Amino acid sequence: MxxxxxxxxxxxxxxxxxxxxxxxxxxxxxxxxxxxxxxxxxxxxxxxxxxxxxxxxxxxxxxxxxIDPPPPPPPGNGGPPGGLVASLKLNLLSAVSGLNRGLAANEDDLRKADDAAKELEGVGGLVDLTVDLDKLQGRWKLIYSSAFSSGTLGGSRPGPPTGRLLPITLGQVFQRIDTVSKDFDNIVELQLGTPWPLPPVEVTATLAHKFELIGSSKIKIKFEKTTVKATGNLSQLPPLDIPRIPDQFRPPSNTGNGEFEVTYLDSDTRITRGDRSELRVFVIS
Known part of the structure; x- marks a missing residue:
């Protein structure tokens, strides 16, 4: 069987x-x-x-x-594709690279930078700081200012002139923004020439402001004081507060206050346009 x-x-x-x-x-x-x-x-x-x-x-x-991986999700909230934004940001960074933050820009450079900024602004849409104010928080590095092409550190405002004949060399420029305390500090690194054989003096000047929103994307800043701190070999020296010049003695064009509009803003890039048509590009640092 x-x-x-x-x-x-x-x-x-x-x-x-x-x-x-x-x-x-x-x-x-x-x-x-x-x-x-x-x-x-x-x-x-x-x-x-x-x-x-x-x-x-x-x-x-x-x-x-x-069996098969899911397809990539579509862009959220109807926003632009991330690849397009990244491409336009790269295009803007390429347009302003090599311009020494705008000090070396000519008319053609200014036009190319402005066109690249407008493309990114158009894709990003309107900025609403009443909703996205926290995106301003942090320390931002200035990589381009159209005003620097005028030959002065103040742009169209009065400011120290730049050039080989003057003992002032501009270093890095930052903006430090605290959205809680409403502090808005412009931080400028400078190198001051001294008579030979003394070495140049390196200082950091902090121009302290307070800011407020006026509208959905416009910011108004009010100057408070300037603090100068030596760095490098003289970093042991205490900081020096420069008294504010009374308003009645200030020229009408230099009251210490200003307004600008934030025209593009994300987690690492910010574009602003000032009240004197100044274009500035910042990256988070």
Whole structure:
């Protein structure tokens, strides 16, 4: 009498699962199991009978079957594609690179920088600081100012002139903004020439302001004081506060106050346009 085939002998799912998962046969790698280790035997037989050739990847953690990865999600909130924004930001950075923050810009450079900024502003849409004020928080590095092409550090406002004949070298320029205390500090690193053989004096000037919102994207700043701190070899010297000149003695064009509009803002890039048509580009530092 012939012995019955093992394939016809009823066996428990647990025993079948043990035999197949412990077998060296490559077939076991194509059989999906659930997290409790129970073999989905009937589903596998049905799939094999239809001769499907789907590749099934078994997760090493919980053995969840995955066939195809999901498609990338569409841009959220109807905003522009991230790739387009990144491309336009790169285009703007390329337009202002090599211009020494605008000090070396000519008319053609000014036009290219302005066009690149307008493209990014157009894609970014209107800035609403009543909602996104926290994005201003932090220390921002100035990488371009159209006003510096005028030959003075004040741009169209009165300011120290620049040039090889004067012992003033402009270093890095920052804006430090605290949205809670409403502090708005312009920080300028300067190198002051001294008579030979003395080395140049390095200082950091902090022009402290308070700011307030006027409208959804416009900011008004009010000057408070200037603090000068020596750095480098003279960093042990205490900071020096320069008294504010009374308003009645200030020229009408230099009251210490100003207004500008934030025309583009995200987590690492900011574009502003001042009340004298000054274009500034900042990156978070």
């Amino acid at each position: 012939a012995m019955p085939s093992l394939a016809l002998i009823p066996q428990s799912p647990a025993s079948i699962s043990h035999r197949l998962t412990s077998s060296p046969s490559p077939v076991r790698n194509l059989i999906p199991c659930n997290t409790n280790g129970i073999l989905q035997y009937s589903m596998w037989r049905h799939s094999q009978s239809r001769r499907k050739r789907n590749l099934v990847l078994i997760s090493a953690v919980d053995q969840v079957s995955v």
